Amino acid sequence: MTLEDLGYTDDLEKQRQGLHPGSFGIGRVTQEHKDRYTISTESHELEGELIGNLRFSASSRNDFPAVGDWVAISEYDEGKALIHAILPRYSVLERQAVGKFGEKQIIACNIDYSIIVQSVNRDFSLNRLERYLTICHAAHISPIIVISKIDLAEKHEVKTLLEKLNHRIKAVPFIPLSNETHDGIEELKKYLYKGKTYCLLGSSGVGKSSLINSLSGESKMKIGEISDSVNRGKHITTHRELIPMVQGAILIDNPGMREVGITESYGGLENTFEKIYKLVRQCKFSDCQHTTEIGCAVKTALEKGEIDAAAFENFLKMEREKEHYESTIVEKRKKDKDFGKMIKQIKKDRKSNKY
Incomplete structure (x- = not known):
């Protein structure tokens, strides 16, 4: 190698x-x-x-x-x-640290593409997908969505799910596949490029380990047994690991993540909710809350069905989360600055024999 x-x-x-x-x-x-x-x-x-x-x-x-x-x-x-x-990093994929508001957790570094995996059974959530997309866009990483375990659902159910995905999320490739039948595997391989690094994102039990085995051409990852009650595999991956893949691509596997907290995400929300942001700039008032204001372009688009109401609610929730995170960071920096000033004053007083 x-x-x-x-x-x-x-x-x-x-x-x-x-x-x-x-x-x-x-x-x-x-x-x-x-x-x-x-x-x-x-x-x-x-x-x-x-x-x-x-x-x-x-x-x-x-x-x-x-x-x-x-x-x-x-x-x-x-x-x-x-x-x-x-060495300097050209991309950093990160989320808000779980249980530590105002702190970041690095998921992986120097990533070119992310493969976001959700399964058709029990795990599928458009809201969570938009969160994954936001942290990817913030890191300037190209996302690819994989809808796994399509063999566990009826064809009409898969079709309906993909239609919902296509209606709400634009300009991101999505690939339905099955690790059991290998449907969709060859399509995903078209997005694997020699020397490029991919990061695998998704909750536990969505089939990430099986997908790694399919893409690496050998059984590199242990597969958890399938639970009859929830129809999904048990959590197996406990640490991050870099794995060589077919066609010369490199993959970073991650433990399952259900919590995807938003940080400053500069450019992340703007790219994930591009259509909403364009409408926000068309509102009559710069401080529009998009509720009852006259001349609100967002409210008009919602009434006409031009933007998805659920996507807009998710956007508002993530925007509030981002603003709260940013205000927490400002507050922490002020406290650190004040603490630093206090230490300097104590040292100065000591030199002056005041203590």
């Missing part, structure tokens, strides 16, 4: 040249387990850990390596390496 097989590019090589290339090797983080990392190089895999300076200079968890990162390394023992630097 070469570095190019892992997604290495000329741009990354130019960045590496600025890091004393004679002393550092290069590798890609393929697994992350708390403070330990699996790093793939062109010759072998290494167990990596951060040098002390990199660890203690980090201002947040996001300054640590994540799956998909390219890192400058030095080997110090058989099968072990020190991570000296993280």
Whole structure:
């Protein structure tokens, strides 16, 4: 395997040249387990850990390596390496950290495409799909929607579901498929490109592990047994992992995610709800709430059925969530600034022998 097989590019090589290339090797983080990392190089895999300076200079968890990162390394023992630097990321897929409002969690880095998987049985949710699309658009990652387990539904049910999807979500390819019958697998393979990195997103039990096996050409992932009560597999993936795929593509698998919290998402909501944003700009008043105002373009479009009412409700919910997140960040930064000023004053007073 070469570095190019892992997604290495000329741009990354130019960045590496600025890091004393004679002393550092290069590798890609393929697994992350708390403070330990699996790093793939062109010759072998290494167990990596951060040098002390990199660890203690980090201002947040996001300054640590994540799956998909390219890192400058030095080997110090058989099968072990020190991570000296993280090469600049060209994309960062992230969500709001679960249970930690105002904080981000990196899902994966240096991603080109995301494959968003939802199943026809029990899991399908257009609202959740729009959330996945928003975090992808915010990271400038091209999304592909996969509707899995079509063998578990009647043909007319699948058709109705796809019609709903087509009506509400535009300009995003979607592929219905079955890992059992392999219907749709070849169609999905048309979107796999050599050297490009893909991220697999979806809830637990939607068939992501089966899909990886179908796309990799071998049984790389353990498949959970099917539960009779909910008709879906049990949660298997517990960590993020980078996996070589057919046609030279690279895939990052993720644990199942049902919660997809929105952060600042600059450009994310605008791209996901492009039609709504165009209408918002046509409203008579800049502070229009889109309820009873005269000259509201959004309200007029809703009355005419030109935009989906459920999509608009989801847009409002996510917009409020984004605004709340942004206000929390501003508040946290002010508190940090005030705390910093207090520490400086204490140090100054001590020097003046006031303490």
